[in-house]
Amino acid sequence: MAVKTTKKIRDADATQSRILAAAKKEFAKSGLSGARVDEIADRAKANKRMIYHYFGNKEDLFRIVLEDAYTDIRTAEQALELEHLPAREALEKLIRFTWNYYLKNPEFITLVNSENLHKARHLKQSDKIEVLFKRFVGMVGALLDRGVQEGVFRPGIDPVQLNITIAAIGYYYLTNRFTGSIVFQRDLMAPAALEERLAFNIETIMRLVCLDF
Amino acid sequence: MAVKTTKKIRDADATQSRILAAAKKEFAKSGLSGARVDEIADRAKANKRMIYHYFGNKEDLFRIVLEDAYTDIRTAEQALELEHLPAREALEKLIRFTWNYYLKNPEFITLVNSENLHKARHLKQSDKIEVLFKRFVGMVGALLDRGVQEGVFRPGIDPVQLNITIAAIGYYYLTNRFTGSIVFQRDLMAPAALEERLAFNIETIMRLVCLDF
DNA sequence: CACATAATGCACTAACTAGTTACTTCTTTA
DNA sequence: TAAAGAAGTAACTAGTTAGTGCATTATGTG
Missing domain, CATH: 1.10.10.60 (Homeodomain-like)
Known part of the structure; x- marks a missing residue:
């Protein structure tokens, strides 16, 4: 047709x-x-x-918008194909992706914040979210295992904790960019500041995960 | 009287x-x-x-509530007297304090989120906030310098980036505890989970800052 | 082309909400 | 103790907001 x-x-x-x-x-x-x-x-x-x-109604609309937002970021993550890269490169790629996604999709952060203000009552109603994340956590878990086998990552790291930390160091910086720029008296969104932050974040995670860095 | x-x-x-x-x-x-x-x-x-x-009016009330919240956390931080401890112990104490403060004062996080949703337009009107933070960043800067002198910290770490990261790894976990508990399918607020997270956060920062860990 | 169905627009309402008016009651002090 | 001012109250207003009833118009299909 x-x-x-x-x-x-x-x-x-x-x-x-x-x-x-x-x-x-x-x-x-x-x-x-x-x-x-x-x-x-x-x-x-x-x-x-x-x-x-x-x-x-308004709440149902919000729920659908939120579901779409989650689906979008997880879909983009799947497309990274981390399994085709050496573990260290793959990890760095994931950190860069996470940062850039938040940077280019600031609505994602605000929607998630809003949903948490409402104690995730809309996400609770959704059934397609769990599958999405199970696959994602599995992906990072596999990456960690592979890094250990390659002899470059420390063993015993919890993929969920690592995921949370990778997200946190980018998310917090960006969601609090307005108050942050005031209290620290520097423009957190200046191109140089953004680059500096990404470099700092990569260093943070690499030191946490890699055997020698 | x-x-x-x-x-x-x-x-x-x-x-x-x-x-x-x-x-x-x-x-x-x-x-x-x-x-x-x-x-x-x-x-x-x-x-x-x-x-x-x-x-x-409502907005002025919000501004005052927010100022009070910032004053409260920064005052509590001053009371830590980190300068009387060896640098590594002082750093760990700061990480624990930050985590526990967020945990016991969840309103602080929500207020800051709300203020950032509004692009910090209330904080912009406040004049007493900058002093508060200048002192705080100075405190962490001094701690980093002292750690380098003691031969336990890496040199060249930006105190603002470190502050942001220490806050981020606790703040993100707690502000997103509702969506997080759903997507990761575990109760992020269970006592054991909280302990595990704090330990992970201490390890993250120590590996980032210390020469050998 | 005619008919059923889906898409759209208009005008409305019932409930809500920030802010105010006009007043009463208590407390301090000269 | 009386007067002045500060603390407190109830009822109201003007504007807003999510949600709806119903009529109208376009579209695909037999």
């Missing part, structure tokens, strides 16, 4: 996509409570009625 | 304290947008009018 290229006046899929993109922006900008449904409708150039038609 | 111990029916100071405490809870629970002024008044067992009388 040929894909229609005619620009339809009415296009359910396109409208839903626009609503999701708009919702992501608005929820990321203002949080769940601060986000305005009218604002989402405006941004999406859709009628508010459509939001309720396709997504039920 | 003797301090009155008689329980006054009307007590401006006591009312202000109750409002501040209530506001801290409510803002921490629901964020700035999600917090309700009526709810704060109820929690404080004060009339809503009093909030506007003493604190101007």
